[in-house]
Amino acid sequence: QSALTQPASVSGSPGQSITISCTAASGDIYEFEYVSWYQRHPGKAPKLIIYQVYKRPSGVSSRFTGSRSGMRASLTISGLQADDEADYFCCSHTSLSTYVFGTGTKVTVL
Amino acid sequence: QVQLQESGPGLVKPSQTLSLTCTVSGGSIISADYFWNWIRQPAGKGLEWIGRIYSNGRVDYAPSLKSRATISVDTSTNQFSLRLDSVTAADTAVYWCASRISSRGAFDHWGPGAQVTVSS
Secondary structure, three states, X not given: OOOEEOOOEEEEOOOOOEEEEEEOOOOOOEEEEEEEEEEEOXXXXXXXXXXXXXXXXXXXOOOEEEEEEOOEEEEEEOXXXXXXXXXXXXXXXXXXXXXXXXXXXXXEEO | OXXXXXXXOOEEOOOOOEEEEEEEXXXXXXXXXXXXXXXXXXXXXXXXXXXXXXXXXXXXEOOOOOOOEEEEEEOOOOEEEEEEOOOOHHHOEEXXXXXXXXXXXXXXXXXXXXXXXXXX
């Protein structure tokens, strides 16, 4: 099972919007209706920010939005803030009852 | 609110067995709502799902680790554990335990993480 492909890095200025993509190389086993997104600050545990493509857990800012088109999922961060600087990972459940994470994207706030 | 905490040796010798335990509080490990997972991240690399265990004892593993990993649960202590056999330097990573609630299909609570280094 190959990792899901994400851009290695994305950057933006405060207040701007950025989008991170998450693409499956082959769609046979990925159940993209269960795509989730995680934010990880250095030295901290990952934090769930999006589940089931677009849903946000309680307490997560509405500036984070998720979407999906076929076997490509996206995370958009609007109104970029300094605290958004972190690594972001997508994750998909598979039909083999396993999970596969994306390669990870480093977000830099300029 | 479910809370998780990893524990175990931070240093393991090559070819030996890595053992970690996750203590669950704020929820029952026999709850039918949760899967209990292990996930790791080697330095400079991405996250890797290792495996999961369900309250009924069902276990699933990542294909790449299936031959070396064993996940078990101890309902008397509300803990679940990971054993990884025949470790090499490539197994050096931060290891997390995480819960997955069935209704969300995502890893909603994580422990703080445990650094494990494989070195002689």
